[in-house]
Amino acid sequence: MIEVENLTKNYGSYQALKGISFTVKKGEILGFLGPNGAGKTTTMRILTGFFPATSGKAKVAGFDVFEEPLEVKKRIGYLPENVPLYRDMVVSDYLRFTAGIKGIKKMDIGDRVRKVMQDCALTDVSHKLIGELSKGYRQRVGLAQALVNDPEVLILDEPTIGLDPKQIIEIRKLIKNLAGKRTIILSTHILPEVSMTCQRVVIINKGEVVAVDTPQNLTSKIYGRNKLIIRIDGPSGDIQRELKTVRGVDKVEVKEVMSGSVSEYIVDIKEGEDPRRWVASQVVKNGWGLLEMRPLEMSLEEIFIKLVTKE
Numbered sequence: 001m002i003e004v005e006n007l008t009k010n011y012g013s014y015q016a017l018k019g020i021s022f023t024v025k026k027g028e029i030l031g032f033l034g035p036n037g038a039g040k041t042t043t044m045r046i047l048t049g050f051f052p053a054t055s056g057k058a059k060v061a062g063f064d065v066f067e068e069p070l071e072v073k074k075r076i077g078y079l080p081e082n083v084p085l086y087r088d089m090v091v092s093d094y095l096r097f098t099a100g101i102k103g104i105k106k107m108d109i110g111d112r113v114r115k116v117m118q119d120c121a122l123t124d125v126s127h128k129l130i131g132e133l134s135k136g137y138r139q140r141v142g143l144a145q146a147l148v149n150d151p152e153v154l155i156l157d158e159p160t161i162g163l164d165p166k167q168i169i170e171i172r173k174l175i176k177n178l179a180g181k182r183t184i185i186l187s188t189h190i191l192p193e194v195s196m197t198c199q200r201v202v203i204i205n206k207g208e209v210v211a212v213d214t215p216q217n218l219t220s221k222i223y224g225r226n227k228l229i230i231r232i233d234g235p236s237g238d239i240q241r242e243l244k245t246v247r248g249v250d251k252v253e254v255k256e257v258m259s260g261s262v263s264e265y266i267v268d269i270k271e272g273e274d275p276r277r278w279v280a281s282q283v284v285k286n287g288w289g290l291l292e293m294r295p296l297e298m299s300l301e302e303i304f305i306k307l308v309t310k311e
């Protein structure tokens with residue numbers, strides 16, 4: 001549905017995008033993740049035809065964004081970083097107005113506006129002034145204007161920025177409900193957001209793609225299964241010494257003393273080995289208590305830091 005190939009964008013002599021490529025399949029929610037200044041907004045502006053790229057190619061629904069921008073705009077709904085809302089307009093009037101701009105037939109406008117107000121839970125505030133709404137409601141109005149032409153593709157630039165935790169949960173739920181028939185790109189600099197909302201993640205940093213994967217795979221790939229966290233009740237010195245002799249174990253360290261004789265250990269695993277069963281039997285053989293054993297997984301935060309500080 002979306003194909004981006006080797007996009008570059010220069011602002012004067014500054015190269016904000018250095019050759020970005022990725023694709024988004026129909027019906028997919030793609031997380032576009034990167035720290036501030038990575039080039040997320042720049043990429044989205046190119047995709048929505050806000051400005052051209054310096055070089056490279058981008059296609060939406062089979063149409064080239066540079067050669068057929070009108071065909072692309074018809075199929076895209078865009079929630080920009082800062083939605084330009086008219087504060088002294090009533091919600092329903094504003095949505096009717098944007099529907100008109102987007103070329104929806106007069107006779108269909110009423111129905112479309114009712115539908116998006118329902119989908120975005122705005123019906124209760126339809127007669128309120130936009131300027132009087134909370135930030136969370138204003139963001140829903142932004143989402144509604146992006147949806148009013150029933151686009152196949154939705155481009156959402158940091159849709160939860162500036163919202164409180166309750167509003168964030170509501171907007172995420174809304175976005176999830178929009179998925180399925182629509183293809184969505186959602187940018188964010190907040191990592192948990194992508195694991196909650198997206199099926200696939202493109203991570204960019206300084207205008208370059210540094211990783212593309214599912215949130216789950218990113219976690220296991222970078223960390224692999226090469227560390228275990230084990231909680232054992234028993235004499236710490238003996239445990240460390242004995243576990244080191246277990247097949248497949250490389251290194252044993254105390255991670256944290258929990259209470260009394262209970263500690264958590266980090267066990268480094270040798271490449272390609274899975275020593276869990278041997279660790280377990282060693283613990284039992286020595287009469288210690290095996291309270292917990294799990295792979296050490298990295299949070300997306302940690303993965304992200306690892307990826308962007310690799311160079």
Ligand SMILES: Nc1ncnc2c1ncn2[C@@H]1O[C@H](COP(=O)(O)OP(=O)(O)O)[C@@H](O)[C@H]1O
Pocket residue numbers: 011014016034035036037038039040041042043
């Ligand atoms: N209009 C502009 N003129 C000059 N530099 C810009 C402009 N817009 C963005 N930049 C720069 O390009 C880089 C990428 O910006 P942006 O795409 O907004 O990143 P993000 O959305 O990931 O925070 C940043 O270093 C930013 O300062």
Ligand SMILES: [Mg+2]
Pocket residue numbers: 040041042081157
């Ligand atoms: Mg941005």
